[in-house]
Amino acid sequence: MTTRNNKLPFKIGEAVVYPSHGVGEITAIEEQEVAGFMLELFVITFDKDRLTVRVPLAKAKSSGLRKVSEPDVVTLALQILADKAKAKRGMWNRRSNDFQERIGTGQLTAIAEVLRDLNRGSEQQEASYSEQQIFEGALDLMIREVAAASRLTQTEARKLIEQSMAKAPHLNSALPVA
Structure with a gap:
């Protein structure tokens, strides 16, 4: 050739x-x-x-x-997961399109933002079917890239991602008590 x-x-x-x-x-x-x-x-x-x-x-x-992302990008993406979700208002179809566009960029930090914004912590099962589908798709993409970039198994990468998401303050939690 x-x-x-x-x-x-x-x-x-x-x-x-x-x-x-x-x-x-x-x-x-x-x-x-x-x-x-x-x-x-x-x-x-x-x-x-x-x-x-x-x-x-x-x-x-x-x-x-x-x-595949460099280690510093993986670290940044994991930090994004631990941030507070950006509450978006508006119609679900517009928000869904935004999430799909961000996932479609293929950028690890954009995928992390989608996960952060859809993360409901222990109430994840209460998400709508389409929300859950987007969340699971983004999670799968992130697991595979973190595993490849960090030379981890997918199980180890999932655990690392879940630990980062568990640090995030959730919209439903930590409401000020009067």
């Missing part, structure tokens, strides 16, 4: 984050003819979903494909 640019942003075997699917691994770089054009593609495998995605090298950056 001939790569015009010998300085590729990713290597085979490297863990990467693709916004809509989370953490995957670059398993190959291949050429493929698409609509009469030869394209060089990153082949990314997501074991959890048993999914393979091909991303053109030329579109890698604009697609949001990126390296």
Whole structure:
């Protein structure tokens, strides 16, 4: 294969984050003819979903494909989880769209903000079905990236994330007593 640019942003075997699917691994770089054009593609495998995605090298950056977060970004994301949730008012569909957009960026800190804002602590089961779905999806993405970035198992990463979320002051709790 001939790569015009010998300085590729990713290597085979490297863990990467693709916004809509989370953490995957670059398993190959291949050429493929698409609509009469030869394209060089990153082949990314997501074991959890048993999914393979091909991303053109030329579109890698604009697609949001990126390296797994550095330790300082993981630390910042865990700190965000421990902050007080930003109470949002307004219609659920607008808030839901905002949460989905933030998750769609694929940025660990944005995903942490969604978790923080949807975190209800011990009352998490009382969340609506759609709230719970968004929360679980964001949690799964964060667990996989924290595990990959920190070289932890997903169970260890979940525990770390849950510990951070448990530190957060909840909107329902700590009401001043008159």
